[in-house]
Amino acid sequence: MPNPNNPEPHSHSAPVSQWVARFAPLIAKDARVLDIAAGRGRHTRYFLERGAQATAVDRDVSRLEDIRGRAEIVEADLENDAPWPFGGRRFDAVVVTSYLYRPLFPALLAAVAPDGILLYETYALDHEHYGRPRNPEYLLRPNELLEVISGHLHVIAYETGLEERDYGLGVTQRICARKGAAPMMLPRP
Numbered sequence: 804m805p806n807p808n809n810p811e812p813h814s815h816s817a818p819v820s821q822w823v824a825r826f827a828p829l830i831a832k833d834a835r836v837l838d839i840a841a842g843r844g845r846h847t848r849y850f851l852e853r854g855a856q857a858t859a860v861d862r863d864v865s866r867l868e869d870i871r872g873r874a875e876i877v878e879a880d881l882e883n884d885a886p887w888p889f890g891g892r893r894f895d896a897v898v899v900t901s902y903l904y905r906p907l908f909p910a911l912l913a914a915v916a917p918d919g920i921l922l923y924e925t926y927a928l929d930h931e932h933y934g935r936p937r938n939p940e941y942l943l944r945p946n947e948l949l950e951v952i953s954g955h956l957h958v959i960a961y962e963t964g965l966e967e968r969d970y971g972l973g974v975t976q977r978i979c980a981r982k983g984a985a986p987m988m989l990p991r992p
Contacts, residue, residue: 817843817845818845819845819846819849820845820846820900820924822900822922822924822962822977822979823846823849823898823900823922823924824849826920826922826959826960826979827849827850827853829920829959829979829981830850830853830855830895830896830920831895832853832854832855833854833855833856834850834855834856834894834895834896835855835856835858835893835894835895835896835916836850836855836856836857836858836894836895836896836897836898837858837860837889837894837896837897837898837914838850838857838858838859838860838898839860839881839897839898839899839902839907839911840860840861840881840899840901840902841859841860841861841864841867842861842866842901843866843867844859844866844867844870844874846898846900847859847867847870847874848870850896850898851870851873851874855896856875857873857874857875858874858875858876858877858889858894859874859875859876859877860877860878860879860881860888860889861877861878861879862878862879862880862881862882863878864876864877864878877889881904881907882904882906887910889910889914891913892914893913893914893915893916893917893919894914894915894916894919895916895918895919895920896915896919896920896921896922897911897914897915897919897920897921897922898922898923899911899921899922899923899924899925900922900923900924900925901924901925901926902925903925903926903940903941903942903943908951911923912951912952912955912956912982915956915982916982917982917983918981918982918983919981919982920959920979920980920981921952921956921978921979921980921981921982922977922978922979923948923977923978923980924975924976924977924978925943925975925976925977926941926942926943926973926975926976927942927943927944927945927947927963927975927976943976945963946963947976948961948976948977948978949961949978952978952980955982956980956981956982957980957981957982957983958978958979958980959979959980959981960977960978960979961977961978961979962975962976962977963975963976963977
C-alpha cells in the first residue's frame with residue numbers, strides 16, 4: 804500500500820495528488836473508480852494498487868498500455884460531440900485532476916453511483932499569474948465546484964486558494980463530495 808506521506812506509486816509517473824490520497828480511505832478497496840483524463844494513469848495505478856476496479860479514459864491512452872488488462876482503458880476525446888463513452892454506467896468514485904471541460908459536469912455527476920464519491924481538483928482563476936493554464940476557459944471560477952455539485956452531492960471537504968506545488972506557486976480549487984443523504988465522516992487515523 805502506498806505511503807500516504809509519499810503516495811507516488813511508480814517512479815515513471817507523477818506523484819498521486821495529495822487530495823486524492825487524503826480521501827482515498829472513503830473509497831472501498833474494491834470500488835469501481837473512473838479516472839477522467841487519466842494521462843499517464845497516476846490515479847488509475849494508485850487505485851489499482853488499492854484493489855479497485857479502475858477505468859481510465861483519455862484521448863491518448865498510449866501511456867496506459869502497461870496496465871491494460873488490469874484496468875479498463877477507454878480511448879475517447881471527451882471534448883467533442885461524441886456521446887459520453889460510459890452510457891448510464893455508475894462508479895463508486897469519479898476522480899478528476901488538472902482537467903476542466905465544463906460541458907462534462909452533468910455526465911460526471913450522473914456517473915457517481917449512489918453513496919459514491921467525486922474527487923475533483925484543478926486550477927482556478929488567478930492561477931494565470933503563476934503559470935499555465937492561463938486561459939479562463941481552463942480555470943475554475945470562484946466557488947464553481949460548489950455550485951456544480953449543489954443539489955446533486957454533499958460536500959465532505961472543499962478547498963481553494965494559493966499554494967506551493969511541485970512546480971512552484973499555483974491556485975487550485977478542489978472538492979470531495981458524496982452522492983447520498985448526508986456527508987460521511989473520515990475514518991480516524
